Structure formats: C-alpha cells, structure tokens
Amino acid sequence: VKVRGVVDDQLYEDLEEILIKNDCGTEMAERIITSLRKEVKEDRITDPEVVQIYLVDIMQNILFKDIPDESDFFQPPALQPYVIAFVGVNGTGKTTTIGKVANRFAQSGKKVLIVAGDTFRAAAIDQVAIWAERAGVHIMRSEPERDPASVIYDGVASAVAKKYDIVLIDTAGRQHTKERLMKELQKIDRVIKKACPEAPHETILVVDSTTGQNAISQAKHFDEAIKLTGLALTKFDGTAKGGIIFNIKQNLEIPVRLLGVGEQIEDIENFHTVRFVKAFFT
C-alpha cells in the first residue's frame, strides 16, 4: 500500500481509512489501529513499511486465533454421513456454493447427496437439481411447497441408510429478522438431529462479499438460532474485500471456511488467511 514516509497520525488515519473502505467497520478499525499504535510504540518502529507489516500481522492473528491451522474443508472426518447445512439471507450464493462443494467432494471420490431444502422460492429445486447433475451427484427432492423440514429429514435419513459420505443441505434464503423463518430453521436443525444425532456436523452461513455491517447482525441472529460452524464468503471475484469477517471472527468466533470466486463449478476455494489479508491491501 502506498502510504507516507513517516510514522505519524496521518499514517494511522490513512491505514484506518483503508480498513473502513474495505468494510471492517468503525469498531474493528478503531480496535486494530489502537493495537497497532501500541505495538509500534512498544517496539519503537519508525519505518512505515514495518508498520504495515505489523498491521498485516495483527489482522492475521484475529483470523488465526484459536484455529492456528486451517483445515481443508474438503477433507472432513470420515463420518457416514458428514452433514453440512448451508444457510443465509436471500441471494448470497447458497445454492451455487452447494453445487461447487458437491463437485469438489465428488471429484475426490466421495458419495454425495444434495438435499433440495428450499421448497419455497420459484424454481429453487430446479436450480439445485441442475447443479447436482453438473456435479454428478444424487439429489433428494420433493415437489414445491412441501414442508422443508420433511424433505430434509427424508434426505438425511436416506443418506444414513444408504451410507453416503457427504450430505449437503440447501435451505431457502431468509431474513434473520423474521422470527417465523428463524423458527423454521430451528425445526430443520431438530429434524436433522432426529435423522442423525451428531448432525449437522457443519452449519455454514453463506455471506456475500459485498455485504456491509449488516453481516454482523446476520451472523449474530443465525448463530443464536442454530450453531454456526463457519462462513462461506461468496462473490469474492468482485471488488468488495469482505472486511466484515474480522468483526465476525473477533466477536462471534466464527471462522471463514470457504471462498466463492465465481459462478462456475470450479470457483470455490478453501479460505486461506495469509492470502486473504494480503489481498486486503492490494
């Protein structure tokens, strides 16, 4: 990052501005810059390039804290089945992410079942069925308007009986402020447990990279309704930098597991802290 040649208040203002414009939010930006000032003072740093190295370090540590080694999402424990539910607000990329993830698992030889748990939105079942076909995996589907909890129960129960390796559950987009829809999500969580007591093994909140501070409210409410195990940050191939993940990690301890980087089936990656923080400043 091109910044001034001296460590002064203006440098810290410029760095704080970068954090703000990348959606870190004011609370996180202030916290990070305060830590930075403290460490720079303690170590008597006078080179602004080194200040930036310290900043990168602070931000990486926020993401690394309590999870020093990033596990490969596509090498989960060998449970039969390993159940992953995808939840989130409308239009964030849940269904597309499931298609990509299914493909990745299938390529590594896993027996995958997609459960078409969005029975509400127009052509939602058709959409996820096309992804299942592209990924070469099976799908559990119903007619539209059927209770999503019953399709999801059938899907997980069938996966247990037929010894699938991976179950990917698609759910309808929903606003976290709608109590009825969040209650529906809790019912879905309960029926998954009925079919498979240890499941869901992962509950992934799918968040659009372009989202601003509302992502925090989303994470908080979804985590309160059903325990989240991670985030999938989608549409990272745009120009948004996804700075909201720092607040979500710091305050809710929810890590990013997946990065969506396009609309094609291959466009999914494991989240990589060092790469992400580097990209943040380019």
Place this chain on the structure above:
Amino acid sequence: SLSERLDSIFRNLKGSGYLTEQNIKDSIREIRLALLEADVNFKIVKNFIAEVEKRAIGAEVMKSLSPGQQIVKIVHEQLIALMDTEGFEMKVYNNKLTKIMMVGLQGSGKTTACAKLAAMYRKKGIKPMMVACDVYRPAAIEQLKVLGRQIDIPVVTEDTKDVVTIAESALKQAYSAFTNLLIFDTAGRLHIDADMMDEVARLKTHVKPDYIFFVADSMTGQDAVTVASEFYKKLEFDAVILTKMDGDARGGAALSIKAVTGRPLAYVGTGEKIPDLEVFYADRMASRILG
C-alpha cells in the same frame, strides 16, 4: 440512536440558543460513526459532514429541541434532501409500449423485481409482459416463468444464448399482443466483467429501453459506490430499486448510490412475495440510516 449519543455529549452544556462551532465539532465524530455504521461510503460521509458543518454553524436551536436534537434534525433534513426522488414516476401508458430493463449484481433481486413491478402495474390497468434474458443462471428462465404463471403475466423465452435475439422476438410479440409494459430481466453480472457489461450495453442499444433500473441489495457496504458508478458509466441507468429492506440493514448504500450517480431511488423491495414492492420515501430512508 444518534440523537441519544449527541444528547449525552451535550448533557453539561448550557443552552446558548445557537449551535456553536464547538457543539458541531463534538458532534461530527458521532455523526460520522453513525453514517459509517449504516454503510454510507466513507467518501460520501466526508462530503456530507462538510455540508452539515456549513449548515449547522450558527443555526438557531429551536426552543423545543436540545442542541443534540437540533443537530440530528439538520442531519436528517440533509439526508432527505440528498435522497429526494424529485418526484420520479415511471411513465406508463395504455396506448403505447414502455420498455424497462433490470440490471445489477448477482443475487440483488432483479428477477423478483420484474414480477413485482409487472404485478404492480397490472393492478393499474396496464398490460405487462416479461422477457427472460438471463441465459446463464441454472433455472433462471424457469424462475421467471414460474413467477409469470403465479401472476398470470406472459413471459417471452427463446432457445438461444443470444440476448439480442431474445429481445427482438420479445419486441415483436409485445407489439402484436398490444403489451404496454415490456420488462427485461437480465443476468446478474459484475461491473468488472467487461464481456458481461458489453452484453447489457448491446441489449440497451437494441431494445432502447425507456427506463433502466439498477437493482441493488440494501445490505451492500462500501463497494456500492464502485459498483453503481461502473454500471452508471456503462448504461446511464435511470433509477434504482433497493431490495431486501425487510431486513435490518441500515441501507446507507442508498445514499452512496444516489450521491455518486444522481439517479433517483424509485422503489424499495420489502419482502420475497409479489406484493412486496413500495415506492421509495426519502424521509423513511433517512430515519433508517440514522438508526
């Protein structure tokens, strides 16, 4: 809320009847925080605050208001002024064809907005038709057809990957069916995807729409300015539809988009169902942004 936070700053202040420069300096930080937390773009916030300062210095504090409330009133009024729709109203007639196009990023709510707008205008006695020009997303065409069936409005589809071919067919069908509102749904696309931006520019050239709506998600953060200005540079869209306002996003993107493109915010999406589309009101948006 902002007014509570400002009141706590002014708690020990003896009212002077006028806002002093110090009153305003003390409030600036709180106003800036409130707007950034609401996702207003940081550059827009800078300009906005400079304007507030000009207007606030020496302003008379009304007897019924505390200095904090007075400052909030100035901020509120300025937000309203900036987001004023200037009476934008889509002109649709019973005896000619009005063509509109929906554009925007992936997942913003374009397809749903097509159906909502079609249903809204059919209630006004207009004869709408929708056109499925998203040839990429799995089941996108089916999605528009399902919505069309739900509201009993015809949907034009063609078995081709060329959106201009679909558009030509739609125009023919619209004229022969005496349609008076033709609504083009397009694929979600990135502002930095040159080929996709060229596609929608080509579609505009062939269709010559009367209105292009930029459909934006109300939860968009700082990136709203970059996205909106790129779409505006390429298409000079006419108005904005802000979706998913039934959530709790503060919606600062609304101010950012208006500030950087000058185009009016026309409609607001307030839910997933067909009736969930309302006319935009600047005063409601201003209150929401201020939390």
